[in-house]
Amino acid sequence: MPELSSKSSGSESVYDLLVCGGGIFGVSVAYEAAKRGLKVCLVEKNDFGAATSANSLKTIHGGLRYLQCFDVKYSFISAMARRDWLRFSPELVRPLRCVIPTTRKLGKSRLMVGGGLAFYNLLTSWRNRDMPAEALIPRAGLRSLNAFTECAENLDNHGVTGAALWYDAQAVNTERLLITLLMQARQAGADVRNYCEVEAVRKDPSQGSFLCQLNEVTRGGIRTQIRASYFADCSARGQFSQSHFGASEPVSYVQAVNVVVAKALVKNAVGLSMKDESGASRLMFMSPWRKGFCLIGTWYFDTDRTTVSPSTLKDIVAQVNSAFDVPKIVPEDIVHVHVGHLPADQAKLRHSGADASLLKHARIQSLEAHDPRLAGAYRIVGTKWTLARYEASIFLNRLAKDHGLSIGPTTFNQRRAEVAQIRALEGLRGLGLSERQLAYIKQYFLAAGEKILALCEQEPDLLEAVPGEVDCIRGLVRYAIEFEAVCSLEDLIVRRMPFGNAQSPKNETLRYCAQVLFRHLGQPLTDEDLMVEQEKLRNFYLKTKPF
Ligand SMILES: Cc1cc2nc3c(=O)[nH]c(=O)nc-3n(C[C@H](O)[C@H](O)[C@H](O)COP(=O)(O)OP(=O)(O)OC[C@H]3O[C@@H](n4cnc5c(N)ncnc54)[C@H](O)[C@@H]3O)c2cc1C
Numbered sequence: 001m002p003e004l005s006s007k008s009s010g011s012e013s014v015y016d017l018l019v020c021g022g023g024i025f026g027v028s029v030a031y032e033a034a035k036r037g038l039k040v041c042l043v044e045k046n047d048f049g050a051a052t053s054a055n056s057l058k059t060i061h062g063g064l065r066y067l068q069c070f071d072v073k074y075s076f077i078s079a080m081a082r083r084d085w086l087r088f089s090p091e092l093v094r095p096l097r098c099v100i101p102t103t104r105k106l107g108k109s110r111l112m113v114g115g116g117l118a119f120y121n122l123l124t125s126w127r128n129r130d131m132p133a134e135a136l137i138p139r140a141g142l143r144s145l146n147a148f149t150e151c152a153e154n155l156d157n158h159g160v161t162g163a164a165l166w167y168d169a170q171a172v173n174t175e176r177l178l179i180t181l182l183m184q185a186r187q188a189g190a191d192v193r194n195y196c197e198v199e200a201v202r203k204d205p206s207q208g209s210f211l212c213q214l215n216e217v218t219r220g221g222i223r224t225q226i227r228a229s230y231f232a233d234c235s236a237r238g239q240f241s242q243s244h245f246g247a248s249e250p251v252s253y254v255q256a257v258n259v260v261v262a263k264a265l266v267k268n269a270v271g272l273s274m275k276d277e278s279g280a281s282r283l284m285f286m287s288p289w290r291k292g293f294c295l296i297g298t299w300y301f302d303t304d305r306t307t308v309s310p311s312t313l314k315d316i317v318a319q320v321n322s323a324f325d326v327p328k329i330v331p332e333d334i335v336h337v338h339v340g341h342l343p344a345d346q347a348k349l350r351h352s353g354a355d356a357s358l359l360k361h362a363r364i365q366s367l368e369a370h371d372p373r374l375a376g377a378y379r380i381v382g383t384k385w386t387l388a389r390y391e392a393s394i395f396l397n398r399l400a401k402d403h404g405l406s407i408g409p410t411t412f413n414q415r416r417a418e419v420a421q422i423r424a425l426e427g428l429r430g431l432g433l434s435e436r437q438l439a440y441i442k443q444y445f446l447a448a449g450e451k452i453l454a455l456c457e458q459e460p461d462l463l464e465a466v467p468g469e470v471d472c473i474r475g476l477v478r479y480a481i482e483f484e485a486v487c488s489l490e491d492l493i494v495r496r497m498p499f500g501n502a503q504s505p506k507n508e509t510l511r512y513c514a515q516v517l518f519r520h521l522g523q524p525l526t527d528e529d530l531m532v533e534q535e536k537l538r539n540f541y542l543k544t545k546p547f
Contacts, residue, residue, distance in 0.1 A: 031190070099268060212228060310544055489517055
């Protein structure tokens with residue numbers, strides 16, 4: 001462990017809370033802590049939200065699935081979390097109609113499933129109170145066989161007796177949702193840094209605070225030291241505390257994979273029984289996503305790799321096709337592979353396989369139990385994107401209780417404050433933007449409206465469309481580069497701009513973005529540079545090469 005000096009350098013920054021990891025859990029903790037009055041520093045070693053959080057199936061679960069294992073508490077919590085996200089950003093989170101087939105098997109029969117749906121309706125009867133019209137969640141219920149066969153053409157409906165219909169929600173763009181939360185944390189006073197690694201943390205007994213060494217990768221590896229009264233390890237699966245403090249209870253993990261197909265295969269989300277080579281079947285979900293795409297997943301593997309082999313992709317294609325009477329996709333239809341890692345129970349992983357070993361609930365642990373000198377340090381192991389804001393509120397309540405802190409009320413499930421940026425949209429309309437361009441800004445960049453308006457008023461050229469993207473004005477690219485901590489073309493294309501979120505954008509769009517970014521970074525852009533960037537992006541989307 002690098003040496004950390006207890007002597008204050010005078011210029012050392014001091015915080016209430018250091019959050020290690022800028023995935024959805026770390027960002028949610030930073031937002032909640034900043035809004036509740038703590039001085040927070042959030043540190044992410046790569047780009048914000050670029051790890052597992054960028055690879056989810058985008059479902060904001062309404063909790064029905066927890067009822068399958070009679071977990072009523074989490075079914076309720078998940079429905080609250082769905083309401084919270086729909087309130088936080090009705091632009092980026094939409095109700096998602098979901099269907100699964102009923103069959104003659106007892107567990108999937110109309111009687112059992114119908115009973116479950118009726119109970120779910122009762123349990124979540126409050127779900128639409130004070131909700132905006134676009135976020136209303138209809139009742140769940142049983143439907144006829146047609147409701148299943150209408151989900152997609154040529155579905156194999158052998159043995160299907162009807163359909164169960166309910167509503168989850170879908171995050172249209174999880175990356176923009178995470179960045180929106182992050183920018184609001186920053187507005188509330190949080191210091192947020194990407195490409196900055198927490199290298200070492202040690203308790204300084206003389207002052208009772210944590211001394212933390214950070215390595216600022218983008219500033220040539222400059223090492224800085226900060227102090228924080230409390231430390232939250234949100235590095236996914238608690239990997240930081242495991243390697244630095246040797247924290248007890250190691251958490252294993254499994255690789256989780258989705259594929260994005262550039263075909264509108266289904267009309268709504270549908271759970272389909274897919275068969276693997278051995279003939280064993282599993283329920284997989286196919287969701288319509290954006291215009292013309294379909295998200296399919298999730299497959300679990302017992303490996304720590306961040307790539308998938310071409311043969312695994314071929315197997316995945318065969319499994320998808322097994323749910324239809326005629327083959328629907330070929331490997332070339334896959335435009336993006338999502339790969340992430342999820343926490344798993346070590347013993348179950350050994351005996352029951354990857355699927356069965358996934359942790360069901362998040363863990364929030366004080367490291368004091370492991371080492372009394374670590375009082376004030378916690379690790380947060382998250383399991384679902386959906387529950388990140390809920391778990392963040394639970395963590396802050398616990399921190400306040402454990403240390404007698406007086407902090408503000410939670411933001412979880414609170415109504416969204418009036419967004420001043422709506423007025424900015426009117427300003428942009430006055431500058432002559434089309435309704436589609438305004439709708440694009442409203443959906444993806446609403447919280448940044450005022451800054452975008454100011455940029456466009458200063459430089460009217462920014463009102464022009466990005467080459468190849470008629471609905472996206474140049475001001476959005478400029479805003480992202482100037483205000484959203486973009487350090488590479490991948491950050492910009494994939495996690496800030498909606499047009500690169502599903503697949504690589506058109507060449508002219510890529511070239512334009514590269515030119516603006518390189519100019520901003522003070523670097524010349526040659527054709528060779530552009531080819532290198534294109535190749536990097538290709539590897540990024542298809543995840544078939546190590547990165
Ligand atoms: C294929 C797949 C499908 C999924 N589908 C869904 C779904 O539909 N709905 C749902 O609710 N959930 C879903 N999930 C689960 C969800 O994505 C995860 O639970 C969630 O993203 C985990 O977030 P996290 O912040 O804990 O982890 P991460 O996103 O991995 O963030 C941890 C961050 O910590 C950083 N870090 C690590 N060490 C350091 C250090 N020393 N210093 C600084 N930073 C550090 C890492 O770089 C990383 O960015 C899915 C997951 C996968 C993989």
